[in-house]
Amino acid sequence: MKTEAGKTALITGASSGIGRELATLFAKDGYNLVLVARSGERLNDLADKFKQQFGTSEITVIEKDLSDPDAPRQVYNEVTGKNITVNVLVNNAGFGEYGKFATETDLQKELNVIQVNLTALVYLTKLFSKDMVARNEGKILMLGSIASIMPNPMMAVYGATKAFIYSFSEALRNEVKDTDVTVTVLMPPATDTDFFNKAGAMNTVAQQEAHKTDPADVAKAGYDALMKGKDKVVAGFQTKIQAVASRVLPDSVVTSNVRAQMKPQGQADEDSNTGLWLTIGAAAFIAAGLVIALTHKNAGPLDKARYAYKKGKAKYKVGKAKRKAERAIDTVTDEIASVYHDVEAKAEEVLA
Numbered sequence: 110m111k112t113e114a115g116k117t118a119l120i121t122g123a124s125s126g127i128g129r130e131l132a133t134l135f136a137k138d139g140y141n142l143v144l145v146a147r148s149g150e151r152l153n154d155l156a157d158k159f160k161q162q163f164g165t166s167e168i169t170v171i172e173k174d175l176s177d178p179d180a181p182r183q184v185y186n187e188v189t190g191k192n193i194t195v196n197v198l199v200n201n202a203g204f205g206e207y208g209k210f211a212t213e214t215d216l217q218k219e220l221n222v223i224q225v226n227l228t229a230l231v232y233l234t235k236l237f238s239k240d241m242v243a244r245n246e247g248k249i250l251m252l253g254s255i256a257s258i259m260p261n262p263m264m265a266v267y268g269a270t271k272a273f274i275y276s277f278s279e280a281l282r283n284e285v286k287d288t289d290v291t292v293t294v295l296m297p298p299a300t301d302t303d304f305f306n307k308a309g310a311m312n313t314v315a316q317q318e319a320h321k322t323d324p325a326d327v328a329k330a331g332y333d334a335l336m337k338g339k340d341k342v343v344a345g346f347q348t349k350i351q352a353v354a355s356r357v358l359p360d361s362v363v364t365s366n367v368r369a370q371m372k373p374q375g376q377a378d379e380d381s382n383t384g385l386w387l388t389i390g391a392a393a394f395i396a397a398g399l400v401i402a403l404t405h406k407n408a409g410p411l412d413k414a415r416y417a418y419k420k421g422k423a424k425y426k427v428g429k430a431k432r433k434a435e436r437a438i439d440t441v442t443d444e445i446a447s448v449y450h451d452v453e454a455k456a457e458e459v460l461a
């Protein structure tokens with residue numbers, strides 16, 4: 110469907126994975142494209158495909174290594190030199206480095222992670238957002254991650270870049286809120302792309318989990334949120350639950366949950382189950398509490414009785430998850446019990 114003929118989307122990291130799927134969605138909707146990545150050949154193949162399949166009229170391929178500090182300025186100069194107005198900026202290029210920071214990972218690779226995931230993103234956003242604000246029009250999509258809100262042991266630097274992106278986007282969105290420029294953060298879970306291979310994180314629990322998430326679905330969630338001007342989108346149901354839980358669970362619990370996901374497959378110990386159960390249990394409790402609180406407010410006596418029953422049932426389920434977590438590991442049960450207690454107290458307070 111051609112809805113955006115004449116507009117241009119610039120996508121970094123369009124040569125594979127989520128970026129490639131995003132580029133496809135823009136092409137389908139009639140956008141002209143600027144495709145940026147190191148693999149010029151793959152970008153040119155993609156450009157040919159889009160021209161044939163969707164009749165895309167203008168596609169500019171920019172073969173560029175974004176770990177080069179001058180690259181963002183060069184990309185901007187090339188685009189403006191061709192009189193292209195970028196209506197949508199997609200900061201997607203990114204990668205990670207797997208291993209223990211103090212003793213295992215390669216510093217140069219980590220500095221490149223910062224350069225590509227962060228510095229290039231900030232640089233490109235600076236250049237293009239200025240023009241967007243001047244025109245009072247534009248959309249920016251940032252590739253965050255579920256790691257944006259959960260520290261990522263074994264990929265500590267990568268996770269921190271994603272946390273930066275989240276914070277930066279939140280602040281930028283606030284600054285441009287009186288304009289027609291929007292900033293959307295896409296937060297995918299582990300997704301089935303070449304990401305884990307490039308990071309050296311093959312055969313981890315997370316990499317195995319990634320097979321469940323199709324990059325095309327992640328891209329669609331991001332694209333739809335971007336088009337609606339939404340602030341952020343967490344792709345995937347379980348990830349949404351984790352995102353909610355990460356807001357109320359202690360940081361140490363959230364972090365050890367992620368750590369368990371980063372272990373080699375087969376070596377995941379009881380901690381991983383504990384983390385998962387803690388996460389799901391807490392989130393279920395919060396969700397149930399909120400639903401009950403909201404619906405209870407305006408209900409008649411019969412409905413109130415029904416909600417009371419549902420509340421009891423929800424509590425039972427949470428209790429079950431909590432007991433399972435307690436059996437799995439003793440060291441964190443005190444922490445989670447206190448969280449449950451707090452949440453329960455809050456829910457009772459709202460219901461009173």
Ligand SMILES: NC(=O)c1ccc[n+]([C@@H]2O[C@H](COP(=O)([O-])OP(=O)(O)OC[C@H]3O[C@@H](n4cnc5c(N)ncnc54)[C@H](OP(=O)(O)O)[C@@H]3O)[C@@H](O)[C@H]2O)c1
Binds near residue numbers: 255
């Ligand atoms: N897959 C996941 O589990 C996951 C989860 C959450 C967030 N994300 C984020 O999603 C984004 C896309 O990753 P993906 O999963 O689609 O992985 P991917 O398939 O490896 O794609 C990464 C893209 O970034 C580009 N890129 C990497 N280094 C670059 C450099 N130095 N200069 C220019 N381009 C570079 C790559 O192009 P070239 O190699 O051709 O340069 C490629 O197009 C990343 O920001 C990643 O952090 C991924």
